[in-house]
Amino acid sequence: METPVHPLSALFAQLGLPDDSASIDAFIACHAPLAGDVPLAAAPFWSPAQASFLREEIAEDADWAEVVDTLNARLRQG
Template sequence: MNTVTPRMTHLFQQLGLDSSQLAIEEFIKNHQLDAQTYITDASFWNEAQCAFIKEKISADDNWATIVDQLNESLHEDSVKL
């Protein structure tokens, strides 16, 4: 049984991306989505990354929470007033 609570660094590792704090911040900064684009529809994911994200969202577990946090972060610019 896996008792590790996933974190953003774990998500980035699972997506095959650099998981350093700076790299995560840069990724989020450089991949902002408009308000109408959901995380799974983002053009920057490859097929495997998109499938992983969809799987974790549908599992509705601790991973879904982390994916949701990433989704919110990727939409920060679209909700600024």
């Protein structure tokens, strides 16, 4: 498996969130588990700009898509 182009910390920075390991773990712990029927970008804890970024990156299968998928998977683990 290839290493993502961007690490999870860079995604959090891109989203305007604290990007250190402890903050990322705390964010995931606070918001997980995300229900299986809720698309990641539709989760209620994103701002409109954050949701738009996530939606666009997945739709375009852009450089960020793999790390967005990683975040999605981590938020679905309870």
